[in-house]
Amino acid sequence: MQDKKRARQVSGKTQRFWKKHRKLEKFAYLLPSITIFCVFMVWPIVYNMYLSTMEWNMVSPVKKFVGFDNYKNVFSDPGFLKALGNTGLYVLLMMLFCFVAPYFYSYVMGKLITRGAKVYRALMFFPSLLSLAVAAIVFMWLFNSVSGPVAEIFELFGHESPHWFTSSGYVIVALSIATGWRSFGYNLIVFLGAIVEVPIELIEAAKLEKASNWKIFWRIVFPLTSPTALYVFIITFVMGLQYVFTPIQMITKGGPNMASTNLVYLIYQYSFQFFQTGRAAAVAIISLVIFLLVLLLQNRLNKRVHYEN
Amino acid sequence: MRIRREKERRNIQIHSKGEWKYQVILIVSLIIMMYPIVYMIGTSFKTLSDIFASGLNVFTANPTTANYRSVFVSNDVLRLLRNSLIIALIVTISKIITSVLASYCLCFMNLKHPEIIFGLFTVSMFIPFSVIMIPNYLTLSQMGLNNTLLGVALPQLADAMGIYRIRQSMRSIPKPLIEAARLDNVGHFTILRRIVLPLVKPAVIAMIIFFFINSWNEFVWPMLILKREELYTITLALQTFMDSESGSAWGSSMALATIATMVPMVLYIFAQRKIIGTFMQSGVKE
Known part of the structure; x- marks a missing residue:
């Protein structure tokens, strides 16, 4: 008391x-x-x-001011241009796997089927629980060109499997599949959250008018879910920029011959392997500017969609 | 309830026509999506010759635990788990405390411009890691936290996503309730503990699980900070298998990958609904 x-x-x-x-x-x-x-x-x-305006090797006590020289050097470095192009490819593929695909699947699961949606959703989210490092190591064996399951499938059809991680072009596809597989579920769930909110009455009315599912998606579902779509678009862009880092680091280290490197990996290499910290910082700022530009552009497009409807 | 059932019935009538083709698409996709996980677990119980012989078949007639035994010998698995656990616990506990406090302040403490502060937090969700990677590495080196578990945790003691979600959940609490308590001279901390926390408990639990899994799975940042092998987390240890694409490490790497996945998997099985529920609400709604 x-x-x-x-x-x-x-x-x-x-x-x-x-x-x-x-x-x-x-x-x-x-x-x-x-x-x-x-x-x-x-x-x-x-x-x-x-x-980014300094010349520095990360350990020396002296930094030397060089103005915009790092940026100039970066833009004349073929490695940077390669990484920039690759980043574009990664982002494009990630958009396919983690923006377009989950949008489609969430529409199907949320509005076009009547049974099993909860089971699909619980299981399809599953890969998103894994570490990207786990995804990388599993896909390294899946895509093993000698006796991995993917090679076996190619063999079934009488083709020889490409050497996924040692031939340029294929390597970006394989790494994007690994990253996309692991990140698909998360975006799917976010999309589903928005799509279940779309009133079923609207869709029923459209069905009575004999509108196709395709048309319903573009005329009703898409306009009503576009804020979420914007959010997923942005996080997918960030994924394309940085999630692929883990599989790159684990499987290819940017190779063969820089065929799989991207901007973030280049930053890592510049700073922690070649000790050109100034250059690395310059690339980091460039990647930030690109990201902000995309954000602005997307925002403008999104607004137009809103006004049109 | 009745309205809902009625809705579902109508839903069935309208949609069941072409449903089977969508079901086929979904089932095929599901099999493709689950294959890598089943493959990982299946392969971890196979001998090397079994792996080469089995083609697409993920199951084996003679399962073996040899891979697990060899992993426990070659990598100190318990130490790996302990390191991952220490980091994940520090990060999770700290993130949840800072997020709850900040959300409470943003919602109920009559800030002048809460939306500006909230906006700044939200923007930071989208800052690419690549831009902050080098400076953070330098900061931690200067603090002498390079090669320490605390160094991995320190930059992650607060989380914009956490503030975003928990604030979202707190906003549904009627403000008059809090104001009434204030008029009765109840302190903010007591209100937070007695009134607010019980009401936002589902969101808090979901965020705890989310933070924990994320931290457990993290790779890039620990890789930069932890160079000494005795500090490796379980995801970092996976990298030691990557140098040999020859195939000798095939089974044991899958065993370690399976162990690394166990923790998030178990959490998910127990809290599947909560996790999915929180993420479904996470879309930006205006």
């Missing part, structure tokens, strides 16, 4: 303290998150910009 009373007194005291310092209390709740964000999210961007 006595204890309780004392406890109440103490809590009364702390309460009075907070009452006096209202602002301080708000600050105390936000402070942990804001500190982490400032130190490990905001500051790095600023510091990265600074580094």
Whole structure:
């Protein structure tokens, strides 16, 4: 009893303290998150910009200011142009596997079937629980050109399997499949969340007018789910940029002959293998600018879709 | 309830016509999607000659645990699990605390412009990791946390996604409820603990599982920070198998991959509904 009373007194005291310092209390709740964000999210961007104008090998105590030389050097580096092109390919394939495909499947599962949707959804999400490192190692064996299952399938049809990880072109496809397989489920679930909200009455009405499923998708489902589509589009873009890093690092290390490298992997190599930190920072800033441009463009397109409907 | 059932009935009438073709598409896709996982588990129980002989068949007549035994000898699996667990626990506990506190402040503490602060948090969800990778590495090296488990955890002690989801869940709590409690002179922390937390418990639990699985699966950042083998997490250890595409490591690499997957898998089996439910609400709604 006595204890309780004392406890109440103490809590009364702390309460009075907070009452006096209202602002301080708000600050105390936000402070942990804001500190982490400032130190490990905001500051790095600023510091990265600074580094991109320096010549530095990451260990030497002296950094030399070189202005925009790093950017100039990067743009005249054939390796960078290769990585840029590859990044485009990765993003394109990831859009196919993790934006178009889940959009289609979520429409089918959410509106076109009556049975089993919950089972499909639970199982198709499953690969998203795996580490990208696990996905990479499993697909390395699946695509093994001598006796992996994919090679066996090629053999069934009387073809020789391509050497997935050692021939340019194929390597990007194989790595994207591994990454896409593991990330598909997450986007599927996000899309499903939006699609189940589309009122069934609208679709029924359209069906009575004998509209095709294709038409219903474009005229009803797509306009009503476009905010979610925008969100998934952005995260898929980020995936195409950075998720593929793990399979690249684990399986090909950017090879053969830079055929599978991308911007993020190039940043890693510049900084942690060649110790050209300034260049790495410049590539990082370029990738950020590209990302922001895509964001802006997509935003504009999305707005137009809204106005048209 | 009755309305819902009625809706479902109508749904069936209208859609059941062409349904079988969609079912076929879905079942085929499902088999293709599940194959790699079944393949991974199946292969981990096969001998090497069995792997080469079995083609597409994932099952074996003579399962063996040799791969698991060899993994436990070549890699100290318990240490790998322990390292992964330490990082995942620090990250998860800290992320959930910081997210709950920040969300509460954004929702109920009468900030002047909560939407601006929230907007800044949300934007940070989309900052590509590549832009912050080098500076964060340098910061941690300067702090002397290179090659430590804490160094892996430190930049991840707060999470924008967590703030986003938990705030979303807190916003459904009627504000007058909180204001009434305030008028009764109840402190913010007590309100948070007694009123708000019980109401947002489902979202919090789902986020705990989400944070834990994400941290457990992480690869790139630990790879940059942890260079000493005794600090490797289980995902990092997978990399040691990659140098030999000859095939000798085929079975044991699948065994380690299976072990690495066990933890998220078990969590998913127990909390499947919650996880899917949270993600389904995650789309941006306006």
